[in-house]
Amino acid sequence: MTERFVDTPAVQDLLEKLSGGDQATGDPRIKAIVRRIVGDLFATIDEFSVSDDEFWAALNFAIAGAPEFGLWAAGLGLERYLDLRADAADAATGGTPRTIEGPLYVAGAPESTGFARMDDGSEDDKAEVLILHGQVRDVNGRPLVGAKVEIWHANTLGNYSYFDKSQSDYNLRRTVITDAEGRYAVRSIVPVGYACPAGGSTEAILSAIGRHGNRPAHIHFFVSSDHHRHLTTQINIDGDPYLHDDFAYATRDELIPPVHRATSSNLGAKYGVEGPFA
Numbered sequence: 443m444t445e446r447f448v449d450t451p452a453v454q455d456l457l458e459k460l461s462g463g464d465q466a467t468g469d470p471r472i473k474a475i476v477r478r479i480v481g482d483l484f485a486t487i488d489e490f491s492v493s494d495d496e497f498w499a500a501l502n503f504a505i506a507g508a509p510e511f512g513l514w515a516a517g518l519g520l521e522r523y524l525d526l527r528a529d530a531a532d533a534a535t536g537g538t539p540r541t542i543e544g545p546l547y548v549a550g551a552p553e554s555t556g557f558a559r560m561d562d563g564s565e566d567d568k569a570e571v572l573i574l575h576g577q578v579r580d581v582n583g584r585p586l587v588g589a590k591v592e593i594w595h596a597n598t599l600g601n602y603s604y605f606d607k608s609q610s611d612y613n614l615r616r617t618v619i620t621d622a623e624g625r626y627a628v629r630s631i632v633p634v635g636y637a638c639p640a641g642g643s644t645e646a647i648l649s650a651i652g653r654h655g656n657r658p659a660h661i662h663f664f665v666s667s668d669h670h671r672h673l674t675t676q677i678n679i680d681g682d683p684y685l686h687d688d689f690a691y692a693t694r695d696e697l698i699p700p701v702h703r704a705t706s707s708n709l710g711a712k713y714g715v716e717g718p719f720a
C-alpha cells in the first residue's frame with residue numbers, strides 16, 4: 443500500500459505543531475484530540491480530493507448552521523454512539539438502558555416530591571391527558587427513596603419550552619423526588635414527535651443523504667441518586683408512525699412501555715394522582 447499523504451513527514455510535522463505538540467504549555471489530552479480530529483479531516487480532504495470551493499462551501503455551511511450543532515450530533519448518530527458505549531460498559535450490571543439526551547434539556551425545572559403536574563393547561567382543549575408513573579430501583583431491584591427524576595418532553599406541536607418562546611417557563615419540564623417507596627408520578631399531556639426545523643442546516647444535511655429529520659413521540663429522563671451513576675434515558679409513546687424510524691436512533695425495545703387508555707373517572711383513583719381530568 444502506498445503511504446497516505448497525511449502520513450508523510452511534512453504533514454505530520456504540521457500536525458505536531460498545529461496541535462501544540464512542540465509547546466511546553468497546554469493540556470496534553472486536548473493536544474492529542476485536536477491532532478487526531480484535524481488529521482482525520484486532512485485524510486478526508488485527501489480521500490475525496492476536496493476542492494477549494496467545496497472546502498469553503500462546507501466551512502460557510504457550518505458557520506451558518508452552527509446553532510443546530512446539537513441536532514447534527516443527534517442526526518449523525520454521535521449520541522447514539524454514546525449509548526452503544528454505555529451498553530458495552532453496563533453489560534454486566536444491567537439496569538435501564540441509556541438512550542440519548544438530545545440538545546433540548548434545560549436545568550432548573552420546578553421540583554416536588556412524589557408528584558407533579560407538568561403542563562400549564564394551555565393545551566387542555568387539544569391535548570390528551572397523560573399519567574406517567576414509575577419506581578426508581580437500583581440494579582438489585584431495591585427501591586431508591588429520594589432519587590431525583592428529571593422529566594422533559596414536547597408539546598402537541600412537538601416543541602419544547604425555552605427553545606419555543608411561545609410556551610410558559612418550564613412548561614413540560616419537572617423534577618420529581620421519589621417518595622418513601624421510590625415512586626414518582628406526573629400528570630402531563632401526551633407529546634407529539636419532534637421534527638428538525640424546516641429550512642435549517644440539519645434538515646439540509648439529512649436531505650442531502652436521503653434521510654428525514656423526524657423523531658417519534660418520546661419523553662426524556664435523567665435519573666440520579668447518591669452513590670449511583672446518573673442515568674440518561676427516554677421512553678417512547680407506542681404507536682407513533684416514526685417509532686422505529688427515529689432520526690436520532692434513540693428507540694429501544696426496552697423503552698416502549700405499555701400505554702393504557704383510560705376514562706377520566708378511573709385515572710386519579712388508580713394512580714393516586716390529583717385531578718381534575720377534564
Ligand code: MBD
Pocket residue numbers: 513516542543544545546636657690
Ligand atoms: C429532540 O426532541 C430530541 O430529543 C433530540 C435528540 C433531537 C432533537 C429533538
Ligand code: FE
Pocket residue numbers: 544546636660662
Ligand atoms: Fe426530545
